[in-house]
Amino acid sequence: MIHQTLSGPLLKDAGIPTDEDVRLINSLRNPPPAPVSERDVFVRRCRLAGDAVDAYYGRFRTEDLPKLLALVQGAPLLVGHNKRSLGVARFFGGSVEEYEGHSYIVPKFYWLRGHSSADDLRVAIDGGLYSEASLSFAYEKPTCSVCGEDIRTCEHLPGSPGEDGPIFYYYDNVVAVLEGSLVYRGAQPGTGFSLCAIRSDSENPVKVSRPTYGNGGENTPALQPILRIKRHGKWYRAPLVEDVGA
Numbered sequence: 001m002i003h004q005t006l007s008g009p010l011l012k013d014a015g016i017p018t019d020e021d022v023r024l025i026n027s028l029r030n031p032p033p034a035p036v037s038e039r040d041v042f043v044r045r046c047r048l049a050g051d052a053v054d055a056y057y058g059r060f061r062t063e064d065l066p067k068l069l070a071l072v073q074g075a076p077l078l079v080g081h082n083k084r085s086l087g088v089a090r091f092f093g094g095s096v097e098e099y100e101g102h103s104y105i106v107p108k109f110y111w112l113r114g115h116s117s118a119d120d121l122r123v124a125i126d127g128g129l130y131s132e133a134s135l136s137f138a139y140e141k142p143t144c145s146v147c148g149e150d151i152r153t154c155e156h157l158p159g160s161p162g163e164d165g166p167i168f169y170y171y172d173n174v175v176a177v178l179e180g181s182l183v184y185r186g187a188q189p190g191t192g193f194s195l196c197a198i199r200s201d202s203e204n205p206v207k208v209s210r211p212t213y214g215n216g217g218e219n220t221p222a223l224q225p226i227l228r229i230k231r232h233g234k235w236y237r238a239p240l241v242e243d244v245g246a
Contacts, residue, residue, distance in 0.1 A: 017196070057169065090109060
C-alpha cells in the first residue's frame with residue numbers, strides 16, 4: 001500500500017449554504033448526531049485533486065476521478081496532516097470540473113459556526129492566510145506512463161525525459177482517501193478553495209442588473225449580494241444595495 005499527499009493554491013468566490021448542502025451533510029455516512037441546518041455551518045469548495053502531473057511525477061487517471069470524489073465523502077479536513085489532532089471540517093458532495101485544461105474533483109466541506117474557532121478558520125481561509133490544501137490517500141500501484149508496468153520495478157525513472165515529456169506514473173487502484181489538509185505548500189497544480197455560489201431561497205442564482213451612474217457603461221447581470229443577520233434569536237436575509245451617495 002502506498003500513501004501520498006497532494007496540494008495547491010487558494011482561490012476565491014462567494015456563497016452561503018443551500019438546502020441541498022444541508023441535506024448532503026445530514027446524509028453522510030456517520031452523519032451529525034444532531035442534524036445541522038444552514039444556520040449552523042460554513043461551507044466552502046475545494047479543488048482537491050486532478051489529472052495533472054504533480055511534483056512527484058504522479059497523476060490520477062481522468063476516468064478515476066469520480067471514484068476519487070466518492071472516496072472523499074465524509075473525510076476530515078485537518079491542519080498540516082496532523083493525525084494526532086481531530087478534524088476542523090468535513091468533506092461532502094461536489095463534482096468533477098474542468099479548470100485550466102485539466103479535470104479536478106471539487107468536493108465541498110463544512111465546519112460548525114458554533115465552534116469556538118469557527119470564525120478564525122473562516123477568516124484565515126477566505127483571506128488567503130491558509131492558502132493551500134493537500135490530499136492524503138492510499139493506492140496500490142504506480143503504473144509507468146511508458147510501459148504500463150510498476151514504475152518501482154521497470155527501467156523508467158519518474159521525471160526523466162520521454163518522447164512526450166517527462167516520464168510519470170499513474171496512481172492506480174486508489175483504495176482510500178484518509179483526509180485533506182490545510183498546508184503551507186504542496187505538489188498538486190491547480191488545486192484550491194473557493195466560496196460557494198450565492199443562491200436564493202429557491203436555490204437558483206438571483207441575477208440583477210447593476211445600474212450605471214452617468215458613466216455610459218452597460219448593465220451587467222450579476223449574482224445579488226446577500227446579507228445574513230441574526231436578530232432576537234432569528235436569522236434574516238436582505239439584499240445589499242450600493243449607497244452611491246455615501
